[in-house]
Amino acid sequence: MNTLILRTVAPVIISLMVLFSIFVLLRGHNEPGGGFIGGLIAVSALAIFGIAYGVQAVRRAIIFHPLSIAGFGLLLATLSGLFSVFFGVPFMTGLWVYPSLLGVEVPLATVMSFDVGVYLVVVGGFASIALGLEERDHD
Known part of the structure; x- marks a missing residue:
């Protein structure tokens, strides 16, 4: 389905989807959203990019x-949980710091x-599956 219309509209759609996925990621625990849903939206953008331009x-x-992206995300998520243990509070307890920037x-x-970390695990994991399946179909 590599049409001229899709290739023309895809960059706009992909840009909006990635921007929206970051918005959903950042609103995370305060309102509905977070790393998992934001990651799914980002992977959907990658899927549209793949349909329009190829694997x-x-x-x-x-x-x-x-898989490197997913591995780094898993490491980041794990370290986020372990960080609280070093301060004598239970595993996965949220800790805040308030630096002054400008x-x-x-x-x-x-x-x-x-x-x-969850966002990166979802993006890396699902992208790996989708790209692997798409490459297998073309062999």
């Missing part, structure tokens, strides 16, 4: 191997790093 274009666009106090939390 090799997707592999070039994501730079790293999808005079503005920015709250950072292990909860957010966990969500980013």
Whole structure:
């Protein structure tokens, strides 16, 4: 389904979907959303990109191997949980730090790093499955 219309509209759709996936990721624990749903939206954008331009274009666009992305996400999510143990609180307890960036106090939390890890696991895992299935169909 490699049509001129799809190849023309795909960059706009993909850009909006990736932007929306990051929005859903960042609103995470305060409202509905988070790493899993944001990751699914990002993988959907990669699927549209793959339909429009092919598997090799997707592999070039994501730079790293999808399983490497998933592995890094799993490491980040695990470290986010273990970080609380070093401060004498139970595993997976959320910890916050408030650094000042250009005079503005920015709250950072292990909860957010966990969500980013889940996002990367979902993107890497599902992208690996989708790309593997698509390549197998063309062999």
